[in-house]
Amino acid sequence: MNLFRHRLSGLPARLPALVLxxxxxxxxxxxxxxxxxxxxxxAKTVKLCRNLDRALPSKVDxxxxxxxxxxxxxxxxWGDPAIILRCxxxxxxxxxxxxxxxxxxxxxxxxxxNGVDWLMEKRDGGGYRFTTASRSAYVEVTVPEGxxxxxxxxxxxxxxxxxxPVGIAD
Numbered sequence: 001m002n003l004f005r006h007r008l009s010g011l012p013a014r015l016p017a018l019v020l021x022x023x024x025x026x027x028x029x030x031x032x033x034x035x036x037x038x039x040x041x042x043a044k045t046v047k048l049c050r051n052l053d054r055a056l057p058s059k060v061d062x063x064x065x066x067x068x069x070x071x072x073x074x075x076x077x078w079g080d081p082a083i084i085l086r087c088x089x090x091x092x093x094x095x096x097x098x099x100x101x102x103x104x105x106x107x108x109x110x111x112x113x114n115g116v117d118w119l120m121e122k123r124d125g126g127g128y129r130f131t132t133a134s135r136s137a138y139v140e141v142t143v144p145e146g147x148x149x150x151x152x153x154x155x156x157x158x159x160x161x162x163x164x165p166v167g168i169a170d
Contacts (some may be wrong), residue, residue: 034082036068036075041088041137042170048137049074049087052163056085060155061148081144083152089140091169092131095119113150114157120149132160136167 041049053073058065063079076085094108108121110133117133126145130153131138139160143149 034066034068034077034080034084035070036077036084036086038070038072038074039086039088039090041074045088045137045170046074048164052087052137052139052159055159055163057155057159061151079147081147083144083147084142085156086140087137087164089131089138091138092119092121092129092140094121095131095133113153114161116153116157116160118153132164134166134168135160135164136169137164138169139164 050073053076056065056076060078060083063083065076065078066080066082068075068077068082068084074087077083108119110117110119112118116135118130119133121129121131123129123142127147128143128149130141130143130149132140141152141156143152
C-alpha cells in the first residue's frame with residue numbers, strides 16, 4: 001500500500017475546509033502590514049542593532065510602533081503609511097559622492113539632528129531616506145511623503161545615540 005498516495009487522496013475533500021479555516025484565521029497575503037527587507041550585517045553590527053531595537057521609542061512623530069514584516073530586531077516601523085527603520089544596512093553610495101560632500105547634489109544632503117549625523121536622500125516616489133553617518137552601524141530611516149521628517153529624526157536620536165556609538169561602520 002502506498003502511504004503517500006493514501007494520505008493525499010483525502011486532501012481534495014479537506015481543501016475547502018482548509019481554505020475556510022485559513023480565511024477565518026486571517027491567513028491573507030494581502031494584509032495591511034508594511035514590509036521591509038531585513039539587512040544582513042556582521043555579528044558585531046547585529047548586536048548594535050538589537051540594542052537599538054530595545055532603545056527605540058514606542059511612538060515616532062505621534063505614531064505608534066507597528067513593526068514591518070518579516071519580524072526582525074533589525075527593522076522597526078511606526079504609523080501608516082509606515083515610517084520604516086532598518087539597522088545594519090550597507091553604506092549608501094551617495095555617502096562617498098563628492099557632489100554630496102560639496103553640497104552640489106540636489107537630491108542628497110548631509111546634516112545633523114540632535115547629535116546624530118544623517119545623509120538625506122529624496123526618494124523617487126516621494127518622501128525621504130535618511131542614513132546615519134559617523135556611527136558604528138548604518139541605520140536607515142524611510143519617511144513617507146507628508147510626514148514631518150525633522151520630528152521623526154528628533155524622536156529617534158536618543159535611541160540611536162544610546163545604542164549605536166560614534167565610529168566607523170563595518
